[in-house]
Amino acid sequence: MFEIIFLGTSASAPSIQRGLSAQVVKHDEYRFLIDCGEGTQRQILQSGIGFKRLNRILITHGHLDHILGLAGLLSTFARWEAIDQLEIFGGGWALERISDLLFGVVLRGAKSPMEIRLVEIHPGVIFEDGGFRVSAFPVYHRGPDCYGYLFEEKSRRPFLPERAEALGIPPGPWRRDLVSGQVVTLPDGRQVFPDQVLGLERPGTRLVHVGDTGRTDDLVQVCQDVDTLVIEATYLQEEAEMAEKFSHLTARQASELAVQAGVKNLILTHISRRYRDREVLAEARAIMPNTVVARDFDTFQIKRGEFIKVEAEFESILSSPHI
Ligand SMILES: [Zn+2]
Numbered sequence: 647m648f649e650i651i652f653l654g655t656s657a658s659a660p661s662i663q664r665g666l667s668a669q670v671v672k673h674d675e676y677r678f679l680i681d682c683g684e685g686t687q688r689q690i691l692q693s694g695i696g697f698k699r700l701n702r703i704l705i706t707h708g709h710l711d712h713i714l715g716l717a718g719l720l721s722t723f724a725r726w727e728a729i730d731q732l733e734i735f736g737g738g739w740a741l742e743r744i745s746d747l748l749f750g751v752v753l754r755g756a757k758s759p760m761e762i763r764l765v766e767i768h769p770g771v772i773f774e775d776g777g778f779r780v781s782a783f784p785v786y787h788r789g790p791d792c793y794g795y796l797f798e799e800k801s802r803r804p805f806l807p808e809r810a811e812a813l814g815i816p817p818g819p820w821r822r823d824l825v826s827g828q829v830v831t832l833p834d835g836r837q838v839f840p841d842q843v844l845g846l847e848r849p850g851t852r853l854v855h856v857g858d859t860g861r862t863d864d865l866v867q868v869c870q871d872v873d874t875l876v877i878e879a880t881y882l883q884e885e886a887e888m889a890e891k892f893s894h895l896t897a898r899q900a901s902e903l904a905v906q907a908g909v910k911n912l913i914l915t916h917i918s919r920r921y922r923d924r925e926v927l928a929e930a931r932a933i934m935p936n937t938v939v940a941r942d943f944d945t946f947q948i949k950r951g952e953f954i955k956v957e958a959e960f961e962s963i964l965s966s967p968h969i
């Protein structure tokens with residue numbers, strides 16, 4: 647299961663209701679901040695999620711509405727010394743701009759109180775642990791080196807306790823070893839093979855996040871049958887020409903991609919101030935019924951085939967001065 651918390655859902659400039667692009671994806675103890683528009687640190691405070699372990703940041707591209715918040719975030723991290731190392735993943739062009747912002751403006755020659763690693767990414771796996779992986783894939787937008795991110799749990803074979811009981815396998819390390827694919831010898835000398843207690847392989851949950859993009863035809867493959875797609879919808883179809891000119895999508899284009907790729911649930915973000923939510927939603931739902939338009943602080947649990955909206959736990963800044 648993944649959880650996504652939207653911290654900023656506005657396109658280009660903030661509105662009263664929406665901050666600039668930022669969202670956190672959680673999986674077990676891991677947390678990834680995707681993009682960091684201006685004002686993100688205050689959104690983090692208001693969301694109540696805190697700054698702990700928020701040390702991996704994935705950048706979709708180098709436009710200012712996606713990166714300016716890094717300056718404030720670094721400045722705060724530096725004062726609180728909450729984090730030993732900050733890793734910022736992004737394409738080469740985005741990282742150049744981020745480097746100018748952090749080292750040229752925020753630090754200006756001062757030593758950073760934490761290690762800052764700018765990690766230039768290329769298509770492929772960029773992070774992996776035992777149970778899941780994060781991959782980057784190229785996205786077409788204004789400027790070079792724009793990326794989207796695929797979060798996927800590795801497929802696994804479920805342990806079948808009733809089979810283990812029937813075989814008389816005692817609880818303990820034998821079961822754990824069988825789950826990890828090893829042949830075990832029981833205390834009574836019998837050998838048991840993993841196939842005897844494991845079910846058919848089940849694919850893990852998949853979540854795709856696409857930031858700004860002007861095309862969808864090159865995204866069908868990576869979005870194929872994913873459980874949830876998060877993607878921008880900056881324009882409505884009536885302004886399709888503008889969308890094309892600025893390399894953005896309309897709500898209709900985003901939902902057509904979702905249908906074409908067999909996506910199970912669609913979450914639209916990067917919403918322009920010029921439209922009402924319900925207009926965006928109506929255009930998308932006419933094509934893809936399982937669509938929601940994200941609002942700031944919306945939280946969703948992404949599971950296989952379903953997503954569940956979680957009620958936000960708001961904490962005021964005053965009640966949460968700790969990190
Ligand atoms: Zn943008």
Ligand SMILES: [Zn+2]
Pocket residue numbers: 707709787858
């Ligand atoms: Zn952009």
